[in-house]
Amino acid sequence: MKISHLAALAISAACLAACLALPAQAQPAPGKILRVVPHSDLKNLDPVASSIVITRMHGLMIYETLFAWDAGLNPKPQMVESFSTSADKLTWTFTLRPGLKFHDGQPVTTRDVIPSLKRWMARDTIGGKLGEYTEGMQAIDDKSFTLKLKRPMALVPFALGSAVGQIPAIMRESDATSDPMKPISETIGSGPFRFNKAEWRSGAKVVYDRNPDYVPRSEPADGLSGGRVVKVDRVEWMIMPDPATAAAALQTGEIDIWEQPSQDLVPVISRDRNVKIERYNNLATQALLRPNQLHPPFDNPKARLALAYATDQAEFMAGGYGDEAWWKRCNSYFICGSPDGTEAGAEIFGKPDLAKARQLLAESGYKGEKLVLTSSMDIPAIGRMAEVAADSLKKAGFNIDLQFSDWGTVTTRQQNRGTTDQGGWNLFVTTASGATMQSPLTNIGTNMACEKAWAGWPCDAEAERLRGAVVDAPDDASRKLAIEILHRRLAEVQPYRVLGQFDQPYARRSTVVGVLSAPVMLFWNIEKN
Template sequence: MKGKIYSLLLLLILAVALVACGNSGESKNNDGATKGEETEAKSTLQMALGQQPNTIDPLVTTATATAYAAKPIFESLLTLNENFEIAPMLAETYEVSEDGKTITFKLRSGIKFHNGEEMTADDVLASMNRWMEMSSQAKASLADAKWEKVDEETIELQLEEPSLIALFTVAEQNQQAAVMPKEIVEAAGENGVDEYIGTGPFQFVEWKTDQYIHYTKFEDYQPRTEPASGLAGEKIALVDDVYWNFVPDESTRISGLISGEYDVSIGVSPDNVQQIEATDGIEPEIWTYGMELLVFNKKEGVFTEQKMRQAINAALDFEAVLLASFGADHFFELEHGIFQPHMEDWYVDTGKDKYNQKDVEQAQQLLEEAGYDGEEITILTSREYPHYYNAAVAVQQQLEQVGLNVKLDIYDWATLLDRRSDPELWDIFFTGWDTQVIPHGYAFIDSKTEWAGWTNSLEMDELLEEIGDAATQEEAKVAVGKLQEEFWEYLPVVNLGLFKNTDGYSDKVSGFENFIGPTIWNVSVEE
């Protein structure tokens, strides 16, 4: 009897063990994968984008298409974390002297360029000097500063006076202070570098015009050890190859996303968000980009007259323009500030009385005072950015109702960028500007940048200097209040409000996010 009981107990134990083994094979981990099973990952990430850059050299242009395409390749001494705070990248550490006039950067050791060469202080020095020559913000904010090599692992930024904004300028991502090999920098011409070689997690392979840019994983990349945050911290290439496909037609991008041809589609118009939401296997990501801007040509033509600019600002119904641009109010915010409200160090309320006036009588009075006599007003626009195009059409209609003679010139985006550099060819164009961490990041405010539109305001220039020279953040914020008041008086641009971008991505994609554009490191794709 005892033997039978032991036999039954043994069988029961074995049965429980088998059930337990079976259950462990079916239990799920946090991301839904089965424990004990390897999740098959794709080695290639396929991106679809509407716009092709005219270069991948980030110093040549402020165009978003270039900044996005350059992100995987190039890195700078400093960068920005998810809170828009300064964080080191190629600098191991940085230190500001007691008098505030010298910033010392200790370089990370063992960092390699994509050509296999190790980064040196000479490479960094050459790169920073080129950046000082070409970056509109560096020229404006650090005009009298100098870079010096201290030793093989250290360089210094020497300032004429202490500057509240110097570190932010070095960390700025538009016209990024990209570190490249010295020989590449020295061989660069007016149109930029001939080879795209940086230190980033992905390296450039080829660019097939009108088709794609191909990146591949940089096997010798040395990531930082801090947790990933914004553009800072650990950056890991989790796929071997990335194809940056140029697909101007949005319906083609979306159909490719649905079919699985593309893993991510950058730029989904509000009209198509519902289609993304209703389709199994793909999801939208809606994120606040920055300001939707109407830019005036202040160098030639009717808008050299300030009252003409004020007339346009008085006439327009901003909400109607933004609704025409985006189709629904959850894709934009009526906001007059040059900073977002959550940015407490910089956000101010001045100038609000001149925002979204919708005052036709005031506009016509200003037109009369400006001496407008029916001159043709040319608006540059492109269908490659539907919301800019829609804004241009809406503004044309509103201005014609006020009595202005307005025509649209429609081009592909690359051609528009070329034409906007010639003040004889346009009067207005539309663009977006991502929210900056300092006011000096807005090239349309600073006269010294000579950015398209050609701002020339002594008052705003002096206020920018006052902000940079401020001893405290509180003092700087007071000056920002004065700057924003003058901004709405001088009107280098019309800030229509904040807008949101939408991207679509497969639910097989993990880790994808937008921070000052799409990031492709720390991103994986399941089979």
């Protein structure tokens, strides 16, 4: 997929205005259930407090955002009906489209929107960057508000439509004014699905009912943008941690979609003529090894550099994803094959150098203390890569304690900032979509803003200065140079070790059509014949 640079992301008001809603019609009344095996169980319900993919998928089911990215990652109006910018580009004025109301029947107003955006800006990578540029927000009336900037930022619609990291979900005022550092347990949004909390069974099933009161936009669905028309009565996420069980359920028709089939089973299920193997994301997914930089030894960049020298991407990719047809080596933080996919400064990490890793580890002051690597086999590829990590790092002199638990526990533990004897951690392996990692603005792992950063909490003022230079770049050429300079700095300070990138397929029954290309799997527009 070709994704344009700053000029395309900073779409003009005139261009965007052409995408605004035409008169909309209420949802149809279908009568079918779509059963899906997601990649993990849902434990965290707040898409602003958590950036993990399963929580983001949940958030996009029940909440909406002011703008939404199309399949090319270009922002289009979603909850917004119209907007304008002042001549000096410092004041943006937005008006909400009619018919927006929460699942409890209350209308969506600017009293909900403004605190929702403030809460998101306190947590998210791109939201935090927008927050740095924001002087203030003020309601004009219930449907219109202004966002005043300290200096121009052309990427405002792109940020407000973000579908990565913590999403800018518009919540009720009572939820949005809560502490952004504490997850909410309420699940009242204004989106096309309602969360059925009464039928939620942790570890077994998650249920979403079609919202009969939702009025979609009239444009055709395009990625996350356009009309979110729900064509089934409900969506049930069936939790099946065992890949063989999920494969069998797909082949017998017990389930309709397997969101992330285990690559070693793809050849088996693809032989079934009633099963289709496809991709819903046009950018490769990145695998990464994340160190906790609050505590020794990874508070020292030399110990983090040792991770890069101690690891071979091919071992991780083969361990997690098998056939090389599905993966490739890549030392770009911003995804090889994307417009920002430079490997500047990271070329030296093509092959492991255990002697160099041991030298750096000794220079960091590490003396063999036990390091907790937390992981889960609920997502088999991640669990297998964690095993590769433990083996590789032990060879370089790290004392690794590999601890397995369910994925929900792993992701909850990731938020613990304490030492390991306080329930904290030192390392984890995870993956992130190409849409998340392809830009310095959205890459959650390269945000090195200390306590405002993602789990691992890297802190580097120079990297943050250089990330700001990318946002401020006046044209594509200067932006490209700014990204290269930033990438060289990241290669030095290693906010995380890039483990390579892979193509994640999904599997569906042939009776299912309408799956959209987007950063995560979406469940509107899907029909079950």
